[in-house]
Amino acid sequence: xxxxxxxxxxDLWLDTGLGDGITETVRxxxxxxxxxxxxxxxxxxxxxxxxxxYKHKTEDTIEETYYVFAGRMKGSLEEAAPYTxxxxxxxxxxxxxxxxxxxxxxxxxxxxxxxxRAAARESRDKWVKLLWVGRMFTTREAKTGYAPDPAxxxxxxxxxxMIKAFGEKNIIRDSSHSMYRNLIGDKPSQEGNDGxxx
Numbered sequence: 001x002x003x004x005x006x007x008x009x010x011d012l013w014l015d016t017g018l019g020d021g022i023t024e025t026v027r028x029x030x031x032x033x034x035x036x037x038x039x040x041x042x043x044x045x046x047x048x049x050x051x052x053x054y055k056h057k058t059e060d061t062i063e064e065t066y067y068v069f070a071g072r073m074k075g076s077l078e079e080a081a082p083y084t085x086x087x088x089x090x091x092x093x094x095x096x097x098x099x100x101x102x103x104x105x106x107x108x109x110x111x112x113x114x115x116x117r118a119a120a121r122e123s124r125d126k127w128v129k130l131l132w133v134g135r136m137f138t139t140r141e142a143k144t145g146y147a148p149d150p151a152x153x154x155x156x157x158x159x160x161x162m163i164k165a166f167g168e169k170n171i172i173r174d175s176s177h178s179m180y181r182n183l184i185g186d187k188p189s190q191e192g193n194d195g196x197x198x
Contacts, residue, residue: 091147
């Protein structure tokens with residue numbers, strides 16, 4: 001026969017003042033790039049920003065690395081281009097930042113860029129998935145009931161998302177940044193810093 005105290009599990013639990021451990025998700029980085037699954041774009045203008053970006057891709061990687069230019073470094077590199085950053089979420093609430101290319105002044109727009117921006121606009125009101133068809137993006141709309149509207153109020157501030165997406169190493173603040181020096185053919189910085197001074 002099982003003794004009565006064997007059924008008492010109260011001494012197993014940790015202090016409940018710590019929370020249940022599943023209601024809060026702490027994200028240490030935010031992915032950058034186009035959404036891979038059904039998504040929604042945050043319609044709040046505070047989560048839509050214009051920036052200048054250099055997109056770097058090496059032969060041995062699949063993903064691109066994005067570098068954003070700050071302050072007086074804007075306009076200092078021909079390979080950099082204007083982008084609109086938008087915040088998207090998947091149905092589980094996971095955010096990502098999607099850089100949408102826009103043409104430079106005097107530059108011709110193209111189908112890939114315009115169709116990506118159109119897909120982002122469409123995703124403000126419904127869950128969609130990006131599809132690449134021919135030379136442009138199109139979308140597939142999720143079935144009714146796929147997911148409720150996102151809880152936009154749970155998104156961290158845009159600046160916090162930016163820091164977690166780009167990190168300090170991917171923000172080019174001055175000409176000592178290692179990627180900038182590499183792109184202009186300058187010798188590596190003695191200190192090896194990434195924007196901590198000239």
